[in-house]
Amino acid sequence: MYTYELPSGIEIELKEMTGAEEELLTNQRLIRNGEAINQVLRNCTVRLGENDKPAVNDILDLLSGDRLFALVKLRQISLGDEVELELTCPNASCRMTNYVTVNLEDLKVTPYTEEREFEFKLPGSKKAVRFGLLDGHKEKRLAALREPNISSAMMIRLIEIDGKAPSKKSLAEMPMRDRSALRQEMARVDAGIDTTVEVDCDGCGTRIRTRLEAEPAFLFPGVRL
Template sequence: MADVITCPTGLTGRVRGMKVREERILADRKLARSGGQMDELLGSCWEETLDPGPYSLSEGGKPDWGKVLQGDRFFALLMVRALTYGPGYAFGVGCRNDACRARIEWELDLTKLPVRQLSEGSRTAFIGGNRFETTLPDSGKQVRFRLLTGEDERKLPALQRAAPDRILSAVLAYRVLDIDGVDAKAKRQFLEDLTLRDADFLVDEFDRVDCGVDTTIEVECPECFTVQDVDLPFDRGFFLPGKERTARRRDRSASSLR
């Protein structure tokens, strides 16, 4: 089954659900270590490009997924999952209320998640070199930064592991291109010395000019009625829901014994 999807930047194409052969991609440890699984999966399930959006196409008329913005990549992956198993996605989380700690079973429609489109201004800046500018409120410094692509997705986990006690400054340093009046060698130290107000402002600016899917979901505990925000679980199990299959088999077995 294939369908036409339009990503947040306007990238449009014909996409199909996963086949049995795609399971090899998700089970490939070498691809997992290199961070290339999602690129391979997208490349396999993307059948035809109808509108390249802000991107140059690779050989064969397909996007170079390493150069595609995170927001487009994630949206396309959600649609691949929805085309494979249907739009419904069920998951479980624990209640954060210490007096409860019940298991919350939740289900949502992946095609109904809020999507932020890339603005015309951001599209122009991305095509013009992926260079954005803002002014920090406390320091008054002008900062240039970039949006993250698939190639960056591969590098960020290693970057965060290398500086587990300085994740925020490491990510800021990776995304910030340059700062007015600050030498390139002093950029990391300048970002370490930012006020938290400036740091929060900068992260908000990243989000403001970017595109993507809002994956923060509000769930309510059925036992104590506590409402909490959770991030959509996104791992290998998202594409190979073996636990759901096991649960269905268990339910069928239980029914046959009645």
């Protein structure tokens, strides 16, 4: 068993993934609705704080940064620290394959503060906005949307806009300057593990940007899916 402190400060004890978890992670229906990761984390979490029988709902209660941190640690103890990526250049005139090695021990981890709700004054309209952090329940709701977009990702975290419940209309009418500032503030207060990978193409210098968990090699090294 392996014990870690999550970015929120909760202690988690994990065990290695097995073939059962691999089956979950290759089930396209469970991948689409977000249940695959929830089940994998549930199966491999031996203890969560003082809870030695964590259920799926306990996994959903975790903040998103904690969940991703746990997934990265699961990958490490199950498959090793290094992830060998093959990244295709997005430049249509290049499309060169770039080989990149990422050591998971080198990823930056930012701890959460004790705050769970935040207030922010929009720079343009001067309206006060209150929002919360993303957790597993909100991730599940986003995964259930037919076409999740920037607005839905923001809406799911909003609690109030100028003292009123947020609506699609109020968010759609929000000036772009305010929306951009709000997204930046949401990103600023987020915590967890940074899985961003940014490299310059060896062939043409175009910037390639991805996230480790989005790459097949993160959980399936050597397998072409």
